[in-house]
Amino acid sequence: MTTSTATTLANVVASPPTGRPKAVVFDHHEYAASVILRGGPVPWDNPTAYAAFFAQAQGLLRPDVALLELNRLYGHQTAGNTGLETEMAARSRTGFALRTLLANDDLNLAVLDFVTVFAKTARQPVVLRIPSPMVWLTGTHHFSGAEHSSDLDADNAENASMYVSDWLRAFAGLPIAGLLLDNRTPAGAARSVHVPLEAYTPITNLASNYRWTLGQLDDDRMRLQGDPAVGAYIPARFWLEPDVALPAGDFYLGELPSAASPEGVLARLETLG
Template sequence: MSTPFAELLPRSAGSSAIRVWLKSSAYTKRLLLGADDADPWGSAAGFLAYFSQAHGLLKPDVAVIEVGDLFEAWSRREGGLEARLGSRRRPATALRKLLEPAAPKAVLAEVVEAVLAHLRGQTPLVLAMPSPRAWLMHANRLAGGADEDLDPDAIEDAAMYVADLIRSVSTFPISGLLLEEQTDDRDLGTAFVEPYRSVINVARHYRWSVALRLPAFTQVPAEAMAGLDAVIAEAGSYDGSLPFGSDISAAFAAGQTIAPPPTGQFQFVEIAPGLRPEAVLEMLVRLRALSA
């Protein structure tokens, strides 16, 4: 059984805590595979070759598998989502069509198994994916729909489809989920966690932690985050009691001086794909020294 990542965050785990959480797939794909939209998902062995090299290069506190990237790559190989929809263009139908094929789920299970064997319990494994709302919005856009077509019932349907996907890897000792909102979603509101309840409940059943990453411009009241284990956002976006990951991606990309994280917080960095490898490694050394 894995350790839920909530137990490894600074507030609860002292010197062994997660201090710097990296989102690096676009960066490492460009660096190691030649393009930030490269497809490493053809087989578990191929993905592991890429993953192990990336993991060895950056030595992250959290190992991350980008589930959304897998389904995006598979859909492109199959000719795109729009071609499989026909006349059925409801947003929830678009997401169901994106997530229902058995083939990418089988690849995901094989990849998770291979990565866990590689990690040997030394690093927590997290599945990162769009939130139900974000995945619904993305699938709807792929199908040619407009964002205003979304409604609360469709988001709840989306959460059920995401929960079904999670169940396909339920037997593995995964540490938790990172749900990410769309970076350009300016209609997020404050009542968006409740429609995700089916995803959160499934994660709870498997003893997985759940974190939510918010867009840069979002201001979130503490009560809106009930049921989560951690919130990741830019400083000042959240003032509740949950463990908080300060999203310093912009400052990291600009090479700016970064202050030490406040007590009980961790830092989150999405590494921009165009950064120089030397600059990335130098900044990571500085960050880890600040968080030590």
């Protein structure tokens, strides 16, 4: 089965719909939770309420896409789920925990419902961001009984990409413009084995089949498969200090800190065009 969307992330990078000289992708979750929700709970359990909250943030910041971070949703959905954790720890085989997580029917139904509401109500092209198979494998590896993840290698990550690609098929019918694999080293973690985007063949094939732009976020840059454009990260200080310059890049990913002031953010948005 193939599906298509009216535009792709590659189209957005080539010609930003906002008219900015360079496309901007915002992760505004922390900022919006602080400014809009004022520290109140994020409505993860109500997809319609979340979509309304997200749309309010989009209206304030005017990014070129609607970025949905699925790792946060999974963090909420799995918090305190001891039954799922027991299932994930039932075998010591490498990758078993991740495979079990991604095959959980109840969790998959909840996530699909959430993403469906989000994708069908978003006013901008929808981009999903998930952990790269290597990062997701590393983050679940302790369920196998391993004390550390230094024994994981690129072959393990490539195998994990099969589980991820099977899970992604649930989103085939949704209007999705792009899929970003977050391969950045988590704060406080040792840098893992680097796995290039092209090594995840099951995912690259699926993205091509569904006409999703596939990209990967590495520590130093963001790149899109088959596209020469290089994405740069807007430093957090950019939103907090008026004299911080933008890095060189063909497009940008910015994560707005919760401590940023609305006035300061609006002023800094002006420098993006």
